Amino acid sequence: MSTKTNRPALVGDFEERGVIKKSASVFIALGYPAPYRVGISSLGAQTIYRILNEQPEVSCERFYLGDPEDSAEPTTLESGRSVRRADVLAFSIACETELAGLVRLLDNAGIPPVRSEREGRYAPVVVGGPLLGLDPRLAEPLADVVVVGEGEKAAAAVGRAVALGAKSVQDLSAALRGEDGVWIPGSGEPPAPALAPRECLPAAAAIWTPQAELGELFLVEVARGCPRGCRFCVMSRRARGAGPFRACEPSRVLAAVPDDAPSVGLLGAAVTDHPRLLDIVRPLVDAGKRVSLSSMRADRFDEALAELLSRGGARSLTLAVDGASAKLRELIDKGVCAQDVLRAAQAARRHGIRRLKIYAMLGLPGETDEDVDELAELLLELSGGGGVSASVQAFVPKPGTPLEAEPMCDPGVLKKRFSRLRKRLKGRVRLLPTSIRWSTIDWRLAHGGSRSALAALRAGRAGGDFAAWSEALESLGLSRVRFGRS
Ligand code: SF4
Structure with a gap:
């Protein structure tokens, strides 16, 4: 583990450790189009912050989205400078509705969000993040440069190019043309998503704070x-553009963790598939740190991991069943059965981890009421051993996945399924449903290509509520896609 001490500092309204403050000739403003507590929990955005600040000539400073009624000019947390003074504005985006946040941040800064209206008279706008690996066109009308896929190499290339004086849209575009994973909208088709070089892994945070959504985790x-x-x-090996599985060397993961970080969040789409996970978790727990894992598969959760996580302060376990029944889990190739989930819950409870959270989806193709009943039975069986909550989402077919062409289930049918599940659970399991109507917005935006950015422009300026999004999608013809029945 790294022995560097990170003193807490008040940065704006937030208590942060690890913040980077420097004076340099180049100023890059890195925006996250969501509130602070969400944005600071993005490891991807933190990685870009770290990489840009590694350039001696570059000072990268952050800004986040304020309250919906806040129209003040955005300023950076590190120095309070207006983002309008930046040489480059960079944004990281994780989900479709954050496009409206990007529009708001640019509007509030007095910078036209639409590229063609900027006419090269403003600092270049660079947009990347997980969403654009799925479809770079989602940012096409807004961005001067789009980073496609894993952004480590592209971020370093942007930092280098600006440090060498490429501060106009024209110069930066010319300097970045041909770089791996960089797309200049208007110059042909987007490239394939880039992969980070092995030596860039693991990504590690720069900053940790008690005000993050995930709590004070490094x-x-x-x-x-x-x-x-x-x-x-979208993370599956079958998804278009998804990179291969790369397990990080335990020594490199441990070396990235500061000695004075009290809690560590180990992230990844498939944390429990790491063949040497215990070699990472055990030294952290032995060093007295609290440890949490971002994703656990029921078929990979065993006594040894339960014992370590319990010693590391875990009191709850989160598992995904995704499909409501064995039939649907087979359809989606989940590879987890009810017995795996029951076994994992028992192992956790034997070690004092009593709270259980289950992720599931309703509305998969071919789903019937009987599948919903099967999910209810499993949840009730699990609730016999302690507190259980179920976070249940509407299935949203995502571009690039084998199910991308499936229609989304009709909202009326979904509503009935959610209420059937609620009735069957008889109040013994806490049901945490996500909004069906917002899921329909996500679905339409995910498949809307560059029109989704224009919808974000209209919806963002009209207040960003559900009615604003519905109207924006309608006006651009994005509401015409049809729902399926099941
Ligand atoms: S195991 Fe999880 S991350 Fe991997 S493909 Fe399945 S749902 Fe996605």
Whole structure:
């Protein structure tokens, strides 16, 4: 583990450790189009912050989205400078509705969000993040440069190019043309998503704070990609553009963790598929740190891991069944059965981890009421041993996955399924459903290509609520896609 001491500092309204403050000739403003507590929990955005600041000539400073009614000019946390003074504005985006946040941040800064309206008179706008690996066109009308796929190499290339004086849209585009994973909108087709070089892994946070959504965790990844083939999942080896599974060397993960970080969040799509996971978790727990894992598969959760996580302060276990029944889990190739989940829950409880959270989806193709009943039975059986909550989402077919062409289940049918599940659970399991109507917005945006950015422009300026999004999608013809029945 790294012995460097990170003193807490008040940065804006937030208590942060690890913040980077420097004076340099180049100023890059890195925006996250969501509130601070969400944005600071993005390991991807933190990685870009770290890489850009590694350039001696570059000072990268952060800004986040304020309250919906906040129209103040955005300023950076590190120095309070207006982002309008930046040589480059960079953004990281994780989900479709964050496009509206990007529009708001640019509007508030007095910078036209639409590229063609900027006419090269403003600092270049560079946009990347997990969403654009799925479809770079989602940012096409807004961005001067789009980073496609894993952004480590592209971020370093942007930092180098700006440090060498490429501060205009024209110069930066020329300097970046041909770089791996960089797309200049308007100059041909987007490239294939880039992969980070092995030596860039693991991604590790720069900053940790008690005000993050995930709590005061130092975030570090243990693996990138996923070796599994779940047919609905954008991280699956079957998804278009998803990178291969890469497990990080335990010594490199441990070296990234500061000695004075009290809690560590180990991240990755498939953390429990790391063949040497215990060699990472055990030294952290032995050093007295609290440890949490971002994703655990029921078929990989065993006594040894339960014992370590319990010693590392874990009191709850989160598992995904995804499909409501064995039939649907087979359809999506989940590779987890009810017995795996029951076994994992028992192992956790034997070690004092009593709270259980289950992720599931309703609305998969071919789903019937009987499948919903099977999910209810499993949840009730699990609730016999302690507190259980179920986070249940509507299935949203995502581009690039084998199920991308499936229609989304009709919202009326979904509503009935959710209420059937609620009734069957008889209040014995806490049901945490996600919004069906917002899921329909996500679905339409995910498949809308560059029109989705224009919808974000209209919806963002009209207040960003559900009515604003519905109207924006309608006006651009994105509401015409039809729902399926099941
Ligand atoms: S659902 Fe989980 S295990 Fe399946 S492909 Fe996605 S990340 Fe991997």
